[in-house]
Amino acid sequence: MWVYEKKLEFPVKIKNTDPALAKTILSQFGGPDGELAASLRYLSQKFTMVTPEAAAVLNDVTTEELEHRGYR
Numbered sequence: 001m002w003v004y005e006k007k008l009e010f011p012v013k014i015k016n017t018d019p020a021l022a023k024t025i026l027s028q029f030g031g032p033d034g035e036l037a038a039s040l041r042y043l044s045q046k047f048t049m050v051t052p053e054a055a056a057v058l059n060d061v062t063t064e065e066l067e068h069r070g071y072r
Contacts, residue, residue: 039065 039062046058
């Protein structure tokens with residue numbers, strides 16, 4: 001059985017909120033020019049490569065981008 005605890009690894013104390021900065025940060029992660037979109041573009045381009053070496057490079061780049069997002 002698994003127990004899910006919604007708990008941060010490191011405590012965070014926010015003194016002042018900044019919605020504009022929060023919006024910018026979120027767009028960099030999940031927006032059209034963010035890391036998730038980039039990793040999905042690399043993944044789709046991998047299947048159009050002519051040589052296995054080029055596909056392998058794009059696979060490595062995709063893996064690295066997904067690691068930035070925390071998908072493991």
